[in-house]
Amino acid sequence: MSLISIVLLLGGFHGFYLSYALYQCNDRKNNANLILSLLIFTLSVSLIEGLLDDNGYLRSFPHLVGITEPLIFLYAPLLYLYTRRLTSADYFRANIVHFFPAILLVLICLPFYFSSVEIKQDFLYSPNIQSDIGQFYDDLFEFWVTPFAYVIVGIYLACVLKRLLRHKKSIADQFSYSEKINLNWLFLITVSLVVLYLLWIFDEVKFIYIEACEEGIIKTGCDPLALLWDQPVRFAEVGMVLSIYLFSLLGLKQPGIFNRPVVENKIEALQTPEQELSNADEKIGSDLSKSPKIEILSEKYKNSAVDHEQANAIFEELQNYVASQQPFLDSALSLDQLSKATEIPRHYLSQAINQCAEQNFFDYINRFRVEEAKRLLQAELNTSVLDISLAAGFKSRSAFYNAFKKNTGITPNQFRKNIQNPSR
Known part of the structure; x- marks a missing residue:
């Protein structure tokens, strides 16, 4: 097992453990821990899927191909809902609109999910995809899902940062202290996720560049830079592991995350x-x-x-x-x-x-x-x-x-x- 696989394995299982711990500590009156638990769980599932892909296990279990792809539309909405829950004392129900892109993608991909083993193996390993379903799935992600995901995630991250900045101003109007309620740790994690977002874009650009070099579209700059980029380092996934560990380190230092809401119900942190x-x-x-x-x-x-x-x-x-x-x-x-x-x-x-x-x-x-x-x-x-x-x-x-x-x-x-x- 390679070093990157070990990193993904440790990050994934640590994420599952943290997700379970948060779920156990969830307060039904304040679902912040439940939302964070779901966020960590989705990140961990994606890491394990990357581990299986890196080590060729998807060849033995082809029906697992693509099942985690809709999760890319859950990361940012869950982070936003978690931030909203911490910065608002009012109870709210998570609007299903936030999950509509993920649900829609699942519905669109159903034909591929229920396709045969041969079609999925052809999609994975054939240089030229033969099946219409496999080709549709490939085009769907290349031309629609990936660009749209960049936009959606970017918008949500901007909204999270904006809400945290508003929260800083709000607590200054209502509290004579800022310790343990300013959510600086969550701001740091969000910044780390912005870096992860940029690494994700870089990872996609890296593969597009290498593919262009292999097809002869780009003939300059492929060596030695392309060889360096072509090393089996999954930048976005490594960033995901680091984000999980940041959630662990900084979240555990914040008592309100595991015991009670950081912004208690007696406050109205973001009232207009x-x-x-x-x-x-x-x-x-x-x-x-x-x-x-x-x-x-x-x-x-x-x-x-x-x-x-x-x-x-x-x-x-x-x-x-x-x-x-x-x-x-x-x-x-x-x-x-x-x-x-x-x-x-x-x-x-x-x-x-x-x-x-x-x-x-x-x-x-x-x-x-x-x-x-x-x-x-x-x-x-x-x-x-x-x-x-x-x-x-x-x-x-x-x-x-x-x-x-x-x-x-x-x-x-x-x-x-x-x-x-x-x-x-």
């Missing part, structure tokens, strides 16, 4: 402004009656955003609450929690912060944490920077350093040195 306003309107009657300090949110503003004067009043209420109660010391503080504590609808809180502080919720809360850290750095000179960062409400040292430098222009260590040596 209209949805947020609608939710706020449902609560506004009861919320405002409980909070006499924001009575200016009258009935006539029930279906519209607050004006500048009202936003200032809400912001003043918020400033007083944050200064007196110090909710920023809670490292897991969210906009929803602050909304419940102040009895101000979250939509109006968000608007007041954006309009009056000209910041998102993440930066607004971290500004208070930095001020608290500055106070602690001055008052507790013998306390470590890490302990101070945790006491000020930060979840990690890196988050503390980034926020501190963003707000002060210097690092916490430099700030402490300036205190100890004011003359410098």
Whole structure:
């Protein structure tokens, strides 16, 4: 067995194991793990099919020829649905439209799937395909399926990247921390799949180039470059193995993937402004009656955003609450929690912060944490920077350093040195 076959074998069976583990950990209320399980399973099946092809087993089992081809239209939709599930708290049913290309391809290929062993062996090993069914199948993939798959996969990958970037912005408006909810690991995996997508295109171009050299269509550049490209290295399949291992490494580091949704149901990670306003309107009657300090949110503003004067009043209420109660010391503080504590609808809180502080919720809360850290750095000179960062409400040292430098222009260590040596 060749080295590439060993790689495919290990990658395939590791993928099956990971797929099963994800299925076992699936939460019926959040099917993210189930979707990821299906994605890993389809990738693994394709790897095993490539292994069988490389080692000539398809000659003994010709009815396996082509059965994995429709899977090329499942990889990207499953990745998109998985990303959507992680970045949205609302339950959704996977639209069958996403799987329509794969279903259609299966139906079109049924005549080939049910054809005789002789037709399939002729398709595999004959230099000139004799059967009409085999020729149709060959032309179908060469002129229609492969180009269309390039387009479909490219579109889905672009949609996944766009959704992840939107998610980063969304959590900054709703959370005072980003650890374990920013989905950076999924962004890295998606980038790796983009590389895999490019390797897939390169792999196809490689075979077209070699075929053109063999037929004499291209007579220059075939040696030695073509000989190098003609080595039995399946670039796309090796990339698929690497992607499975990335899912394992980065997914296992993300507790939310295996235990609970990364973005918990209490968040509405990708709500539109209209949805947020609608939710706020449902609560506004009861919320405002409980909070006499924001009575200016009258009935006539029930279906519209607050004006500048009202936003200032809400912001003043918020400033007083944050200064007196110090909710920023809670490292897991969210906009929803602050909304419940102040009895101000979250939509109006968000608007007041954006309009009056000209910041998102993440930066607004971290500004208070930095001020608290500055106070602690001055008052507790013998306390470590890490302990101070945790006491000020930060979840990690890196988050503390980034926020501190963003707000002060210097690092916490430099700030402490300036205190100890004011003359410098």
